[in-house]
Structures are given as structure tokens and as C-alpha cells.
Amino acid sequence: MRIYFTFEPRQDLREPLVEEFSQVDFVFQSGLTTEELQKADVVVTYGEDLNEENLQYATKLKWIFVASAGVEKMPAQAIIERGILVSNVRGIHKTPMAESMLAHILAIKRALPWMYEQQKKCEWSKKVKQTELCDSTALILGPGAIGSEVGRLLHAFGVQTIGCNRSGQKAPHMDVMVSFDKLLEALPKADIVLSVLPKTRETTHLLKEEHFKVMKKNAIFMNFGRGNLVDEQVLIRAIKADEIGYAVLDVFEQEPLAENSPLWTLPNVIVSPHVSSHSSRYVERSLNIFKPSLVKWLDGETDLENVMDLSRGY
Known part of the structure; x- marks a missing residue:
């Protein structure tokens, strides 16, 4: 079996993997080649390098392990048609x-950006205008692993x-749960509105002008x-109209x-360049999920951890 990593894990993570699965032919390469x-039976990728054009060369491919949560940049329909897990x-x-997220919330509540500017x-x-986080209410869109x-x-x-x-x-x-159709009723209660929703058809522009109008001014x-949650122009209008106190994106x-x-x-806008999940332990944690799944795969099992339904986008 040949397993193709389209990125190179650190040496201290790669060596134990190769040693543990000596029966596997591993290839580690920064960047994807046809x-x-x-040759690959399994591809391990961050999910941004595979496309419909190069997927046609992967004639032996049966399993794609994505070292990321999102798969929106992958050729979903082509993968589904091929029956690739x-x-x-x-x-x-x-x-x-x-x-x-907690760091940003506390920084705003305790006025750290203002202090940095004063320095x-x-x-x-x-x-300085400082408030307390205690006794506030947070509405969390998408209370899965991250939201919880x-x-x-x-x-x-x-x-x-x-x-x-x-x-x-x-x-x-979660102290209380509501569905998407009750969102307008819940928003006025929230001091913090926090989304960790995935990108799907249903979440695309889920938040509209009417939602920002009912939020607390502060x-x-x-x-x-994912950025599809709200049209950028709708968000900009809400910020300029002082319909919300702060935006952290x-x-x-x-x-x-x-x-x-x-x-x-x-x-009152903080731009974070899609780095909130970055960590020195990212690949380590990814391999901790990959290894048990690989054991199952080598035994002929397909009941792996975190199998995705690409038709739903997650």
C-alpha cells in the first residue's frame, strides 16, 4: 500500500509513523504531483491541492484523509462519483x-487594544471603557466540537x-438550544454572537441585514x-450603522x-487572517486521528473516524 502525503510532517512525527506502519510505503512531498x-492508494492532504483535473490521474485512490475540517475546495462531485472515502x-x-476566541473576547472586554494604542x-x-465578561450571554452558531x-x-x-x-x-x-428558524428571537439576548458554522448551502448568507438590526448595539x-455566513457588504453596512459594537473576523x-x-x-473591527486554528501541535493531533483510522483501513474496515458526507459538505 502506498500512502502519499502532499505535505511534510516534522521529522519527529514522521519517523514514528513510518516505524509503526512498516508494511506501508509512505511518500512525503511538499506539493502534489500527478x-x-x-501510484497512491491513500492521499493525506490539507484539502486545497486536489482538483477535478488532477484527480483523474489517481486511478488507484480509495481514501482521502484531509488534515483540515473544511473540504469546500475539494472536487466533491468527482470524489462522490468515484466512491472515494x-x-x-x-x-x-x-x-x-x-x-x-476567548483571547479576543477578553481583550475587547478589558480594553487591551486601547491600552496598546496608548502605549x-x-x-x-x-x-478606559472596560466591561466584565461575567454575567453576559453568548450565542454560539454551530455548537459542535469547537463551539462546545x-x-x-x-x-x-x-x-x-x-x-x-x-x-x-x-x-x-449550552444552557439553551434554538434552531436556525428561531435565530431572530435569540439574537437580541446575546452580548456575544459567535459563529463556527461550516460552509454549506444552508449557512450561505444565513445572517442578513435583519439579523444585525436586532443585535445589541454593543x-x-x-x-x-466560514466567510460565506454573511455578505461582506451587509456586515460593513451593519458596522458603519453602529448596529453592533465590535466585529472579530x-x-x-x-x-x-x-x-x-x-x-x-x-x-472596532479585528481582522485575523484565518489563523485561529494554528498551533505547533496541529499535525501531531492530525496524526493521532489518522493512525487509528489507518489501523482499521489496513484490516479492511471503512468505519473510520470522521468519515465525511461530501454531499452535505461536512
């Missing part, structure tokens, strides 16, 4: 992403959590899921964000 695709690393992002100007001023971890951390700060998903079914660390809006409709986008310079 020559290696033609796809699994991913859903769940490994929860620790770094939850820490990133740059060498100005000693106590005219955020909820767990927010509970430690005395925050009430409202989870919102398609079904409204119960999720861990609400912190955070998008750490890790994802955008078009990435990288255009240099002339107003989001770079609008007050």
Missing part, C-alpha cells in the same frame, strides 16, 4: 480556536450560553467558521482579504 497521484480531523481545532503614543490615561469547547470555557467566566444549529437539538455546554460579533468571503476592503480600517 506522478505520485497515479473521505475523512478529516474534525475536533482537533477546538483547543487553539477556543483559546483564540504606542506614550500616553498615561485612565479614561468555547461554551465550556465561557461557563468558567460566568457566561450563559445559547447554542444554535439547524435542528435545535441539545449540545454540550454586541461582539465573531466569525470563526477570522474568515472572509474572499481570502486573502482584498487590500481595499473597508474591513481593514473600520473602527
Whole structure:
């Protein structure tokens, strides 16, 4: 069996993998080549290098392991037609992403951006507007692995959590659950509106002008899921109209964000270049999911962890 990594893990992670699975022929290569695709039984990728054109060369390919949560850039229909199994690393992002989101929330609540600016100007001023996170309410769109971890951390700060998903079914660390069709009723209660939703047809432009109009004027809006959640112009209009207090954005409709986008310079906007999940332990955690799945695969099993339904996008 030949397993083709289209990226190169660190040596200290790669060597134990090769040693543990000595019966496997591993290829580690930065970047994808059609020559290696033609030989591969399994491809391990971040999901951005495979396309419909080069997939046709992968005639032996039976399993794609995606070291990422999103698969929107992959040729879903072609993969489905070929019957190729796809699994991913859903769940490994929860620790770094939850820490990133909590860091932004606390920074805003305790006025850290203002303090940094004062330091740059060498100005000693106590005219600072600080608020407390305690006793606030957070509405979390998409309380899966990441959203639930955020909820767990927010509970430690005395925050009430409202989870919102398609079904409204119960999720861990959510005090209340609502479905998408009840979102307009829940938004006015939230001091923090935080999305970690995946990119699907249903989540595309889920938030519209009417949703921002009912948010609290001092609400912190955070998008750490996918940029399709809201039309950029709708968001810009809401910020300019002071319909929300702050916007913290890790994802955008078009990435990288255009240099002339107003989001770079609008007050009370934080632009994070899609890095909230980055961590020195990212590949380590990915391999911790890959290895047990590989054991099953070598035994002829297809009931792997995090098998994806590409027709649904997750």
C-alpha cells in the first residue's frame, strides 16, 4: 500500500509513523504531483491541492484523509462519483480556536487594544471603557466540537450560553438550544454572537441585514467558521450603522482579504487572517486521528473516524 502525503510532517512525527506502519510505503512531498497521484492508494492532504483535473490521474485512490475540517475546495462531485472515502480531523481545532476566541473576547472586554494604542503614543490615561465578561450571554452558531469547547470555557467566566444549529437539538455546554428558524428571537439576548458554522448551502448568507438590526448595539460579533455566513457588504453596512459594537473576523468571503476592503480600517473591527486554528501541535493531533483510522483501513474496515458526507459538505 502506498500512502502519499502532499505535505511534510516534522521529522519527529514522521519517523514514528513510518516505524509503526512498516508494511506501508509512505511518500512525503511538499506539493502534489500527478506522478505520485497515479501510484497512491491513500492521499493525506490539507484539502486545497486536489482538483477535478488532477484527480483523474489517481486511478488507484480509495481514501482521502484531509488534515483540515473544511473540504469546500475539494472536487466533491468527482470524489462522490468515484466512491472515494473521505475523512478529516474534525475536533482537533477546538483547543487553539477556543483559546483564540476567548483571547479576543477578553481583550475587547478589558480594553487591551486601547491600552496598546496608548502605549504606542506614550500616553498615561485612565479614561478606559472596560466591561466584565461575567454575567453576559453568548450565542454560539454551530455548537459542535469547537463551539462546545468555547461554551465550556465561557461557563468558567460566568457566561450563559445559547447554542444554535439547524435542528435545535441539545449540545454540550449550552444552557439553551434554538434552531436556525428561531435565530431572530435569540439574537437580541446575546452580548456575544459567535459563529463556527461550516460552509454549506444552508449557512450561505444565513445572517442578513435583519439579523444585525436586532443585535445589541454593543454586541461582539465573531466569525470563526466560514466567510460565506454573511455578505461582506451587509456586515460593513451593519458596522458603519453602529448596529453592533465590535466585529472579530477570522474568515472572509474572499481570502486573502482584498487590500481595499473597508474591513481593514473600520473602527472596532479585528481582522485575523484565518489563523485561529494554528498551533505547533496541529499535525501531531492530525496524526493521532489518522493512525487509528489507518489501523482499521489496513484490516479492511471503512468505519473510520470522521468519515465525511461530501454531499452535505461536512
